[in-house]
Amino acid sequence: MTVDHAPPDISVPSEKAAPPAGPALEPVLPAASRRGPLRSVPRWLRRTVGPVTLLVLWQVLSATGVLSPDTLASPGTVARAGADLISDGTLPSAMAISLQRVAVGLLIGGVAGIALALVSGLSRLGEDLIDATVQMLRTVPWVGLIPLFIIWLGIGEAPKVALIALGVAFHLYLNVYAGIRGVDAQLVEAGQALGLGRWGLVRHVVLPGALPGAMTGLRYSLATAWLALVFGESINADAGIGFLMNQAREFFRTDVIVVCLVVYAFLGLLADAVVRTLERLLLQWRPTFTGQ
Amino acid sequence: MATDLHRPVTTEATATEAVRVAGLTRAFDGRPVIDGLDLTLRAGEFTALLGRSGCGKSTLLRVLAGLDREIEGTVLVPKRRAVAFQAPRLMPWKRVWRNVLLGLPGKPERAVAESALEEVGLGHRSGAWPKTLSGGEAQRASLARALVREPDLLLLDEPFGALDALTRIKAQHLVAELWQRRGCAVLLVTHDVDEALLLADRVLVMRDGAIAHDTSVPLDRPRSVGTPGFAALRSRLLGELGVEQPAAAPASASASASAS
Numbered sequence: 001m002t003v004d005h006a007p008p009d010i011s012v013p014s015e016k017a018a019p020p021a022g023p024a025l026e027p028v029l030p031a032a033s034r035r036g037p038l039r040s041v042p043r044w045l046r047r048t049v050g051p052v053t054l055l056v057l058w059q060v061l062s063a064t065g066v067l068s069p070d071t072l073a074s075p076g077t078v079a080r081a082g083a084d085l086i087s088d089g090t091l092p093s094a095m096a097i098s099l100q101r102v103a104v105g106l107l108i109g110g111v112a113g114i115a116l117a118l119v120s121g122l123s124r125l126g127e128d129l130i131d132a133t134v135q136m137l138r139t140v141p142w143v144g145l146i147p148l149f150i151i152w153l154g155i156g157e158a159p160k161v162a163l164i165a166l167g168v169a170f171h172l173y174l175n176v177y178a179g180i181r182g183v184d185a186q187l188v189e190a191g192q193a194l195g196l197g198r199w200g201l202v203r204h205v206v207l208p209g210a211l212p213g214a215m216t217g218l219r220y221s222l223a224t225a226w227l228a229l230v231f232g233e234s235i236n237a238d239a240g241i242g243f244l245m246n247q248a249r250e251f252f253r254t255d256v257i258v259v260c261l262v263v264y265a266f267l268g269l270l271a272d273a274v275v276r277t278l279e280r281l282l283l284q285w286r287p288t289f290t291g292q
Numbered sequence: 293m294a295t296d297l298h299r300p301v302t303t304e305a306t307a308t309e310a311v312r313v314a315g316l317t318r319a320f321d322g323r324p325v326i327d328g329l330d331l332t333l334r335a336g337e338f339t340a341l342l343g344r345s346g347c348g349k350s351t352l353l354r355v356l357a358g359l360d361r362e363i364e365g366t367v368l369v370p371k372r373r374a375v376a377f378q379a380p381r382l383m384p385w386k387r388v389w390r391n392v393l394l395g396l397p398g399k400p401e402r403a404v405a406e407s408a409l410e411e412v413g414l415g416h417r418s419g420a421w422p423k424t425l426s427g428g429e430a431q432r433a434s435l436a437r438a439l440v441r442e443p444d445l446l447l448l449d450e451p452f453g454a455l456d457a458l459t460r461i462k463a464q465h466l467v468a469e470l471w472q473r474r475g476c477a478v479l480l481v482t483h484d485v486d487e488a489l490l491l492a493d494r495v496l497v498m499r500d501g502a503i504a505h506d507t508s509v510p511l512d513r514p515r516s517v518g519t520p521g522f523a524a525l526r527s528r529l530l531g532e533l534g535v536e537q538p539a540a541a542p543a544s545a546s547a548s549a550s551a552s
Contacts, residue, residue, distance in 0.1 A: 019520035026381075055300070103446055190381035193357050194395030208385040285385045 020136070043222025073255035081255035082262070090244065095263060097240040101157065102225050102267075109221065112165065113172030114214075121180030121200060121210070134173055142166045143231055149197060159210065160232035167224035172217045179213020180206055213288065215279050222271040297535035309368075310335040310445050310477035311356060316365035318351055318499075325351050327501030329365075335444065338471055338478045342489035344533060345496035349481045352498070353449050356479065369475075373445040378453045380430035381435075382422040389418040392437045397439040409433065412466060428459035432466070439470060446471075448480045452487065464490060466514075484531050489522060490515050497532045505532045 038046070055075060061067045062074030069077065083093035116134060118125035142163065149159035183206050191205040233242020241260050248256035311333035318326040325348040333339055336505060343349040355367060356362040357375045367444035371519050381393045402418070409415050412432040422430060438446060449466070452460040469492055482488055489509055490494050497505035507529070511519050517526075 117305065185382060186379065186381055187379075189359055190375075190377065191383075191395065192359060193377075195397075195441075196395045200395065204386070205383060208383065209387070285421050287384065 006098050063120060070252070070254070073258060077255045078258045078262070081253070082259040085244075085256065085259060091259070091263070094239065094241045094244045095267075097136065097266070098229060098242070101232070101240065103159050103227055105161045105228065106168055106221070106225055107167030108161065109165030109225075110172055113169035113217075113221070114176055116169070117173045117176035117180065121177045122206065131177070134170070138170050138174070142170070142228070146231065146235060155236040160229070160237070163232045164225050164228040167228040168221040171221035171224055172214070174221065175213045175217025176210055179210030179217075182213060185210035211282060215275065215283065218278075219272070219275050223268065226271070230264065308335045309333065310337070310370055311479070312366070312368040313356075313421075314366040316352075316355065316363060318355060318360065318363050318369060320350070324501055326355070326363075329502045331496070331503055333445070333477050333479060335477050336475045337494060338480070338492045339494045339496060340480045340482060340492035341496045341498060342482060342485060342488055342529060342533060345483060347498050348501050349498045350449055353447050353479065353481045356445070357447050370439060370444035372443050373447060374441045374443035375447045375449065376431075376434050376438045376451045380422075380434035382425075382430060382433055384422050387418075388414070388420050388422065388425070388433050391422065391433060392418075392440050394437070396440065400426070405436070405440060405508045408436040411439065411470065428463065430453055431455060431459075431463060435463075435466070439474065442474075443476050444475075444477045446476050448478065450482055451480075452482075452484075467491065480486045485533070487527055488529070489525055490517075495525075495529060497529065499532075505529075537552060 058067070058072075059075045062069075062076075067074070073081070082091070116130055117287070119132070120128070120130040145166065146159070146163065151164055153159040153162060186207055187209065188201060189202045196204060230242060233240045234246060236245070237243040241263055245257055245260040248254075248260070311331065312339050313329060313331040316326055316329040316331075317324055317482070327521075329352065330353075341349050341352065345416060351360060353375075355363055356369055357373065358369070358454050359375075382388070383394065386394065389402050389405035389409065391403075392402050392408055406415055406418050406504055411417050414429060414432050414436060417425065417429060417433070422433070425433060431454070435451070451467070452463050455463055464487060467478075467480075471491075478489065489511070492509055494508050499505075507525070509525065511521055511525075515522065516525075
């Protein structure tokens with residue numbers, strides 16, 4: 001056999017003057033060089049960009065007359081109305097009453113939801129007895145229970161608190177239960193091998209493992225709590241933010257209505273901040289993706 | 293290494309027992325994985341349990357650890373026993389030292405955990421979260437967690453299986469050292485014949501749900517694959533595990549083979 005092909009250049013590099021052409025190379029840039037001017041802005045400032053833009057847009061639309069004051073008051077009017085409501089003490093006292101309703105509802109619903117989730121999450125007997133019942137009741141839209149609550153509990157504080165507690169309890173139940181059942185069985189087994197008893201396993205392995213789920217449940221239930229508050233207070237309330245809003249509707253005071261909405265939003269934001277802080281403190285062990 | 297610290301295999305008549313198993317049967321859905329198994333482990337002895345994948349060796353270890361109680365037969369184990377699993381199984385929500393102390397009776401001080409971590413060369417990581425440990429570090433933390441219980445019986449379920457080759461060699465040395473210092477009985481479940489011969493006084497081969505082969509390893513320590521007699525034992529064990537060896541090839545040439 002005659003050699004009619006030359007061997008590949010790579011095997012005889014010294015014979016040729018030109019080095020073999022490799023694939024085109026591209027630099028892998030260090031993460032720091034990816035920081036554009038926007039990325040060097042502090043995060044809290046970046047996070048305020050969206051809301052501030054909306055506010056400016058609203059003011060511009062109001063000032064140019066596109067939004068008539070009857071449809072929606074301008075930010076300036078709303079701010080003045082808010083200042084008035086604060087200075088005459090109406091808003092603080094309404095907020096105190098609403099906050100109290102949410103706190104009591106959260107407490108009752110939270111205790112009930114977590115207790116039920118623990119019973120059905122930790123034991124198979126509890127699961128059989130409780131889970132099916134809760135799952136069935138969960139399909140009833142809780143807002144639809146308002147008429148029944150009014151008949152049962154009257155028009156005082158009780159139906160409002162009950163509504164909040166109900167919404168909270170279901171969310172916490174579902175997420176804590178799922179969290180408990182999502183705990184890694186290998187870790188439970190390791191705990192057994194280390195000599196932990198039943199209560200030790202629950203305390204050191206199952207409950208910490210269910211905490212991420214519980215935090216998700218807490219977030220959902222806080223959102224539900226505000227929603228339930230709005231529903232509850234729009235019916236037969238004689239105090240609280242919802243009452244303030246109903247009163248404003250009768251007088252076509254869109255500025256006061258917006259103030260109340262802003263207060264609701266502000267309270268929701270505050271609750272979210274509390275949960276975020278809790279998560280940062282309690283879930284710092286989690287090896288999860290935190291965004292780039 | 294101090295070879296005089298471990299008990300020689302020949303004193304078995306006087307040595308006390310660390311484990312006694314008689315007529316042990318464990319079936320999964322009617323299919324016996326362990327079938328009438330008898331086994332005695334002597335106190336202070338390092339035993340390796342070899343077997344093909346799925347032969348029931350991990351099930352046996354779980355039975356000895358008290359994790360699997362769906363059994364028939366007699367199983368006697370010491371009260372103080374500890375397990376190190378293939379995965380470290382550290383609680384991710386507890387810092388390393390709290391993981392080490394987990395399950396210990398009373399309220400032990402952090403110093404107790406730190407001295408155990410020091411022993412495995414991990415004293416500086418005692419306050420770290422498990423997610424920040426490397427694979428080898430996590431496995432050493434798991435070992436410290438087992439040792440802090442001062443076990444009479446240490447059960448190791450392929451503890452080096454998930455480690456890279458270099459880390460594994462270091463971890464094997466560490467286990468040999470710890471065993472010689474502590475003098476507890478060790479049962480090492482593995483599918484690596486070399487690992488078994490490097491570490492153990494006695495090697496068991498499990499087959500068809502019972503101990504099919506039982507041999508002592510009368511090699512001087514420290515050992516290496518080049519130790520005289522190593523190759524012969526190795527090819528005998530591979531034969532017991534059903535691995536065909538090329539007749540002409542010297543056994544030491546294929547030192548990296550394992551019987552998994």
